[in-house]
Amino acid sequence: MILIKWQGAAGICFNADNQLLMVLQGTKEEAKSWAVPSGGKEATENFESCCKSEVYEETGFVVDIIREVLHKNNDAVEVRYFEMIITGGQMMIHDPDELIYEIAWKSKDELLDLTLSFPEDRQFLLSLFQ
Structure with a gap:
């Protein structure tokens, strides 16, 4: 059996008040938790375009990428932040999957006390806060 590695991208965005843009997410059945806007990469997308489209779907904001700040890569997933x-x-x-609630x-x-989708x-x- 061949396992296909899940690939995705996440957006890190701060406002003028040094606050991080986050979304409350989860399926209808599960407890909701917080994450930065993120999602899976389509086969036709690169990581940057994936990130831009996921941020728009989950938050409504149009964004420009400044730089890659983290590359998680293991046997199961590859995610670029x-x-x-x-x-x-x-x-x-604008989330078509209806997984975003706030x-x-x-x-x-x-952020110290939030329940995170990805506690790691x-x-x-x-470390990104100024």
């Missing part, structure tokens, strides 16, 4: 700036759009959920800007102190990201995300 990109620092971004908002260039347009407005806060609104969009919010979170401070460093708030907490220290990395905290």
